[in-house]
Amino acid sequence: MAEHFDVVVVGAGLSGIGAGYHLQANSPERSYVILEGRERLGGTWDLFRYPGIRSDSDMHTLGFSFRPWTGDKAIADGPSILRYLEDTAREFGIDRHIRFGQRVTHASWSSADAQWALTVAAGGEERRLTCSFLLMCSGYYDYERAHMPAYPGVEAFRGAVVHPQFWRERIDYSGKRVVVIGSGATAVTLVPELAKQAAHVTMLQRSPTYIVAQPARDRIANWLRRWLPANAAYGAARWKNVAVQQFYYRIMRRHPAKAKARLIEMVQGELGPDFDVATHFTPRYDPWDQRLCLVPDGDLFAAIRSGKAEVVTDTIDRFTPTGIRLASGRELEADLVVSATGLNIQLFGGMAVSIDGVPFEPARHLTYKGMMFADVPNLAIAFGYTNASWTLKADLTAKYVTRLLNAMRKRGMRQVTPRVAGAVEEMPFLDFTSGYVQRAAAALPRQGNRAPWRLHQNYARDLLSLKFGSIDDEMEFSNPARHEAG
Structure with a gap:
């Protein structure tokens, strides 16, 4: 039998550690695990080791809402940020939920079972896990391949x-x-x-x-x-x-x-x-x-x-x-x-995703509130702001996921799926001219021209919407018939 969790979080960087905290604080009855493909937590702040590595946002907004940044410098160096993440994970017991060296290679959703089946590469072997909800906190770029032009000569x-x-x-x-x-x-x-x-x-x-x-x-x-x-x-x-x-x-x-x-x-x-x-x-x-x-x-x-x-x-x-x-x-x-020629965008940590046997292609889907996808059940992704600190949006995303989980439990529902109701004009997911965005534009999901399919890039507006707004806004709660084995 595959090991089962209510929630699987993929990635133990800023977003993943924050997600662990909010799951514990807001949905304590839900079991969860954080799967990290590398051997240490920290994500970006453990990967990058170049001289002078530092934040490009102030730590009062890049830091977690639930744990104050107390360093003297608001623009902090990489090692200080990594220590902050390690201390946070240890202080709240989040580190006990992290499994290192566990890279998710495939996620397959089954409507009949109302759950995700995950294939995990670990120690040269493949393992199987299942979960009711999948929260992707694996960042947005390829850790293995950077953007390196072919320089003549x-x-x-x-x-x-x-x-x-x-x-x-x-x-x-x-x-x-x-x-x-x-x-x-x-x-x-x-x-x-x-x-x-x-x-x-x-x-x-x-x-x-x-x-x-x-x-x-x-x-x-x-x-x-x-x-x-x-x-x-x-x-x-x-x-x-x-x-x-x-x-x-x-x-x-x-x-x-x-x-x-x-x-x-x-x-x-x-x-x-x-x-x-x-x-x-x-x-x-x-x-x-x-x-x-x-x-x-x-x-x-x-x-x-x-x-x-x-x-x-x-x-x-x-x-x-x-x-x-x-x-x-x-x-x-x-x-x-x-x-220093940039990164390559890679969503979902490079893992393959399928919905009832059909490959999931992000470019064919609208994003819902900047974190879920039209017609894709029980899946959310942490993707930060382009005009502010990443953590601000990741924090709101994790809190919103716990709202959904709590509503599902209260209503006795096992599946939650964004559904487009009415006309929506498709627009680019990121309205940015940066090279790394333009190189990946054809593979990125789309956003709409109206709520809840529109990305606002505005923390205050998102806070009102995600913390206090309706969770039934073009969101379908359902309870598919349970699949009986044999």
Whole structure:
């Protein structure tokens, strides 16, 4: 007999640990297990080891709603975030529900049994589990394969080429000439950190990104913590940051030209009147068409001002034995090239999913409240905001799942399925121009032009909808006839 749980959570990162807490707190009668394919919890914060790895959101919103972040820095380094996750899992006993080295390769829903059958690869063997509800917390990108362009001539390069996703401590950059290819969050994190020990660091970009300097320490949050109980101070700081972020997001989307001018003006102020901001820090797109890059305490700008780092905006012609030749004819000498060229989106951790024997293709389904799928029973996925901290939406998702579970138990129902009622116009799931989104657009699910099929990207609005809104809104509760074996 396959081992059975009421809920299986896939992934033991931020979303999975949060889900474990909410299942315990809100649906304590439900049994659950967290299956983690790797040997440690933490997800992103255990996988990435590159120099300077840190959050690109403040920890008062990236942290859990139920456990205050008490660190002095709101923009925290990766090891501190990993310790926070480990401490949280241990403090609430969530770690006792985690099974490591358990990678789910297939999930098959049976309407006759009203349950999921899971195939799990563990220790070179396959195991079987069943569950009544499946909650996917496996993130949104491929842990095994990053986006690495095929660089012409790279085989002739005598130095090393590495992708940040696969950085290891043995990589030596002290006193070396380093080129970081890319202009996103990873690149702007790496450059100032590498510049501390490298001879020189060049950030090579095809086109600029909006970059905003922000203090690493939140003075208001730290002041609140001195005068208020920990939970009250954390809650106040969290809502303050949510409100500020949403305010600026709305303003920038409504007045993109003014927002663009102000963002560029701020960079010019950091780098001085003679710096060519028009070439290196003026994107071709509007603010929030892609995510803004955050640099704590302006560390990237400080590295550029010091001469330890520079930004070059050009395209690669080919690698040479000693570096990279650009389309302009300039050659960048390098001992180490870091290809911070992004990730590959991968939903469901790469596992195959089928519904009553029919393969599930996300691109053929609308998303329900940003977490479930039309006509797919008893399945939810944690997928965070593009314009705010991931955890804010993951937290709401886990709470909403417990609302569904409790309603199912109260009504004596075993199956819950989103159903489209009425006309809905299909729209892209993510309205983002970032390369990693565009590369995966054809495989992503769709959203609708109206509730509950529309993604709002608004925490306050989602909080009202998911915490207090109806759970019967185009949601079908059913009780299929039980399948009798034999």
